[in-house]
Amino acid sequence: MKKIIFALFAIFVFLPALVLLVGPDAAWGGTVEIVNVSYDPTRELYEAFNRQFAAYWKEKTGAEVVVTQSHGGSGSQARSVIEGNKADVVTLALAYDITAIEKSGLIKPGWQAEFQKNSAPYTSIIVFLVRKGNPKGLKDWGDLAKPGVGIITPNPKTSGGARWNYLAAWAYADRLYGGDAGKVKKFIGDLFANVLVLDSGARGSTTTFVENGQGDVLLAWENEAYLSLKEHGDAFEIVTPPLSILAEPPVAIVDDNVDEKGTREVARAYLEYLYTDVGQKIAGDNFYRPTNPDILAQYSKTFDLAVNLITIDDPLFGGWDRAQTYHFSDGGIFDQIYEK
Amino acid sequence: MAGDRTKAAMTARRKKTPRVIPGFGLSMGITLGFLGVIVLIPLASIVISSSGLGLEGFFRVVTGRRIMAGIRVSFLCTFIAASINAVFGVMLAWVLVRYKFPGKRFADGLIELPFALPTAVAGISLAAVYSSRGVIGSLFERAGISVAYTRIGITVAIVFITIPFVVRTIQPVLEKLDPQYEEAAAMLGAGRVRIFFQIVFPEILPALLTGFGLAFARGLGEYGSVVFIAGNRPFQTEIAPLLIMNKLQQFDYQGATAIALVMLIASFGILLLINTIQLYYGKFIRD
Numbered sequence: 001m002k003k004i005i006f007a008l009f010a011i012f013v014f015l016p017a018l019v020l021l022v023g024p025d026a027a028w029g030g031t032v033e034i035v036n037v038s039y040d041p042t043r044e045l046y047e048a049f050n051r052q053f054a055a056y057w058k059e060k061t062g063a064e065v066v067v068t069q070s071h072g073g074s075g076s077q078a079r080s081v082i083e084g085n086k087a088d089v090v091t092l093a094l095a096y097d098i099t100a101i102e103k104s105g106l107i108k109p110g111w112q113a114e115f116q117k118n119s120a121p122y123t124s125i126i127v128f129l130v131r132k133g134n135p136k137g138l139k140d141w142g143d144l145a146k147p148g149v150g151i152i153t154p155n156p157k158t159s160g161g162a163r164w165n166y167l168a169a170w171a172y173a174d175r176l177y178g179g180d181a182g183k184v185k186k187f188i189g190d191l192f193a194n195v196l197v198l199d200s201g202a203r204g205s206t207t208t209f210v211e212n213g214q215g216d217v218l219l220a221w222e223n224e225a226y227l228s229l230k231e232h233g234d235a236f237e238i239v240t241p242p243l244s245i246l247a248e249p250p251v252a253i254v255d256d257n258v259d260e261k262g263t264r265e266v267a268r269a270y271l272e273y274l275y276t277d278v279g280q281k282i283a284g285d286n287f288y289r290p291t292n293p294d295i296l297a298q299y300s301k302t303f304d305l306a307v308n309l310i311t312i313d314d315p316l317f318g319g320w321d322r323a324q325t326y327h328f329s330d331g332g333i334f335d336q337i338y339e340k
Numbered sequence: 341m342a343g344d345r346t347k348a349a350m351t352a353r354r355k356k357t358p359r360v361i362p363g364f365g366l367s368m369g370i371t372l373g374f375l376g377v378i379v380l381i382p383l384a385s386i387v388i389s390s391s392g393l394g395l396e397g398f399f400r401v402v403t404g405r406r407i408m409a410g411i412r413v414s415f416l417c418t419f420i421a422a423s424i425n426a427v428f429g430v431m432l433a434w435v436l437v438r439y440k441f442p443g444k445r446f447a448d449g450l451i452e453l454p455f456a457l458p459t460a461v462a463g464i465s466l467a468a469v470y471s472s473r474g475v476i477g478s479l480f481e482r483a484g485i486s487v488a489y490t491r492i493g494i495t496v497a498i499v500f501i502t503i504p505f506v507v508r509t510i511q512p513v514l515e516k517l518d519p520q521y522e523e524a525a526a527m528l529g530a531g532r533v534r535i536f537f538q539i540v541f542p543e544i545l546p547a548l549l550t551g552f553g554l555a556f557a558r559g560l561g562e563y564g565s566v567v568f569i570a571g572n573r574p575f576q577t578e579i580a581p582l583l584i585m586n587k588l589q590q591f592d593y594q595g596a597t598a599i600a601l602v603m604l605i606a607s608f609g610i611l612l613l614i615n616t617i618q619l620y621y622g623k624f625i626r627d
Contacts, residue, residue, distance in 0.1 A: 075589040100591050155572055157586040197489050198572040200585065207464060207568075212471035214489065329590060335406065338574040 074160035429506025459564030489571030502555035
């Protein structure tokens, strides 16, 4: 009797466990698999890019490459990598999240110099998505803080993308008030008092604004705004404010994981392919601004290239580490504007 | 000779203790191992992780004004939602058990859907339906009440997500309740109201309390469906699970687990309280 029980136990518990443990790591023929852990609004971009890259890699080396995609909020994606998601490459919304992985030791310091342009193959900016005809006449950041305007933006505390929204508004107010911190803070307070719904992520905000009809303006990444326009073209329009911020979503190889799996070569080729003309065009077609100026020029009809852009490394912000501590940490400016 | 044989038979029987399910040792081992791996170790890790803060740091985190406000919103909305479910859950269970009507099985199956639906899907659909442009939300809007993106919205989401707990705990009790008692009471001259409150209600009360407790404990931690309809404005519609996410987003594991620990203790306290009431009730009142 006991033997039978043990036999059953072995069949139902040990064997599946064994298969689960050993299975995925065993090499299947000439196929190599890499995992790209990315954030939410890059879904369409990497769907197109992975197809192109697989064809390119097959032609170059004769090997099949399968890229597994993972999407989610940028911060939680970074956390999943730190906690053991075996990503070969990460392509996240902000350098701060990749730096967090670096601090855990999985990525070597200096990753941001590993690829061109601060390791950001494509960029985006923050724009206003307004209802058709722009009934409230919203042209610039100053208009958003006026009474009676309803704003939809994700929460900068939970959404990496939303931090760019906040910082763009901050840059505007800083120039307007000549750096008077008290007045700038008051302006940001007025602006966020107009926020009707503070969704936890960018896609949630888009749903609130587009599907549920809340608010007059959605603060969004340019690529997200264009996606909404593509789906509901006649109901909305995009307003590019005269001053915006250059969002540089960076990419990096997760050193520890590629060394363990022996996939460094293909991971590097994958990220480098983003910088080729093909990769840059896929980015442009998916409404990200290519960082190669020649390719960007080909999209001058889509993007407003005259916009004045500030970067996170501007002395006003002093890079992500400083901006994060000053603005978004517990007790930072963003918390202060809600304390009364 | 005959005595020997019976003796031998008895020892043989004692060796093979007849149990319905064989392998007590093995099944017990699996039970404990399973509970440990799935429940106990993760819960213990919450305590350990937040203990890195020290007692003073722990209290500094959980007594922050914004955290307190979030916890208050969560408790208030969950309490109201669980209370609403306690009333309507009894009604639903009553109708589903006592009456025959076309489509009864279908209605019965609907109760379970909130369990099956991914919470984010539930949240997004609820927000769409209850927003000022939605099918139900627009009706309320005409009366000057906004549902989505207010505390009412949070309550609605929790009601939706926890209704199965109440209905499914009461249903079996009502099914077993013999209508003879009600008939007897009626023949002795009790009115309908009295029959319900003196005959039926005491029977279902323990199950109702359990359902309420489960709904409360579950609703308190609900994140996925609530964030989409809550509006998430600090001090107004920010729920405690969202504050936990905020902390995690800043890679502040200790702060996040500190809030989680408070909610865990609260949920545990409520379940304990309810169990105590039930025990007391079963021992002293019913007899």
